[in-house]
Amino acid sequence: MNSPSAAAxxxxxxxxxxxxxxxxxxxxxxxxPRRRGALGPVxxxxxxxxxxxxxxxxxxxxxxxxxxxxxVTLRLLVAAIVLLAVCRPKVxxxxxxxxxxxxxxxxxxxxxxxxxxxxxxxxxxxPAVTLEVLGPLALSVLASRRAVNLIWAGLALGGVFLxxxxxxxxxxxxxxxxxxxxxxxxxxxxxxxARTGRRFPQADGLALAMVVAAVAFLPLGIVESGSKLLxxxxxxxxxxxxxxxSVLPYTLELLALRRLPASTFAILMSLEPAVxxxxxxxxxxxxxxxxxxxxxxxxxxxSMGAVRTQVGRGRAKGxxxxx
Numbered sequence: 001m002n003s004p005s006a007a008a009x010x011x012x013x014x015x016x017x018x019x020x021x022x023x024x025x026x027x028x029x030x031x032x033p034r035r036r037g038a039l040g041p042v043x044x045x046x047x048x049x050x051x052x053x054x055x056x057x058x059x060x061x062x063x064x065x066x067x068x069x070x071x072v073t074l075r076l077l078v079a080a081i082v083l084l085a086v087c088r089p090k091v092x093x094x095x096x097x098x099x100x101x102x103x104x105x106x107x108x109x110x111x112x113x114x115x116x117x118x119x120x121x122x123x124x125x126x127p128a129v130t131l132e133v134l135g136p137l138a139l140s141v142l143a144s145r146r147a148v149n150l151i152w153a154g155l156a157l158g159g160v161f162l163x164x165x166x167x168x169x170x171x172x173x174x175x176x177x178x179x180x181x182x183x184x185x186x187x188x189x190x191x192x193x194a195r196t197g198r199r200f201p202q203a204d205g206l207a208l209a210m211v212v213a214a215v216a217f218l219p220l221g222i223v224e225s226g227s228k229l230l231x232x233x234x235x236x237x238x239x240x241x242x243x244x245x246s247v248l249p250y251t252l253e254l255l256a257l258r259r260l261p262a263s264t265f266a267i268l269m270s271l272e273p274a275v276x277x278x279x280x281x282x283x284x285x286x287x288x289x290x291x292x293x294x295x296x297x298x299x300x301x302x303s304m305g306a307v308r309t310q311v312g313r314g315r316a317k318g319x320x321x322x323x
Contacts, residue, residue: 049249210250
């Protein structure tokens with residue numbers, strides 16, 4: 001989630017700070033105790049992933065009431081209000097670069113949410129998230145020059161081929177395009193979430209970015225849904241979606257990324273298609289065929305393999321860098 005280097009695009013495996021803080025007295029060092037301590041941030045990411053996917057399933061059920069753009073508007077508005085009330089971020093004392101990062105982060109979140117909800121309005125949740133995860137996966141593969149990454153790319157393409165039934169005849173092509181666009185925005189979200197987390201304390205930057213996202217998306221929601229956004233039941237359901245899909249996961253991920261290696265974070269993110277498929281089945285009765293389940297498994301394996309390759313590359317460079 002760092003900014004891309006001049007030589008190569010940022011990848012999930014290389015996006016967060018490469019070195020951990022030096023332990024102080026009383027902190028666990030490398031070995032057994034430190035591994036147990038890592039369960040904290042890992043738990044945060046897993047909880048965030050489960051929350052966002054079940055929130056997405058709830059959002060799909062809300063779309064007949066308010067439309068895809070209306071749901072995104074409610075989600076971003078309520079999330080912005082909640083985060084502002086909880087975080088009470090300071091608006092003074094920040095540099096122009098700080099504000100630029102927040103604005104881009106907010107616009108990225110708005111685009112990611114808008115594109116993804118347009119996708120799940122047309123194709124099932126599990127396949128939509130599977131296509132979306134190709135964004136971070138592509139960056140991971142492109143950032144590494146190792147030949148083994150061709151295997152992971154091949155696995156991912158095989159999964160996409162199976163998911164599309166050999167030509168996406170079983171999936172709406174427009175929904176597929178929206179999901180792929182959301183994947184590109186997801187990769188950008190990873191980068192700017194980490195940048196924001198380093199520039200602002202706690203979740204202050206996230207709260208400000210959410211305001212930017214809500215303001216940017218509000219006109220689209222009003223045009224599509226109008227007065228439907230004011231129906232009490234719709235507002236209540238939209239608030240639930242906001243908490244499950246934005247407030248909880250974004251906050252948990254931002255906090256986890258301050259303590260969790262980016263490689264571990266990327267592996268955990270690779271599991272989201274499986275979580276999404278489970279949520280789609282339990283909440284929306286969207287059952288997967290055996291072929292679709294295999295396709296999702298291939299993409300998950302490709303994502304995890306690409307991340308592991310990046311980790312091995314980093315370790316190989318470690319001794320030389322340390323000396």
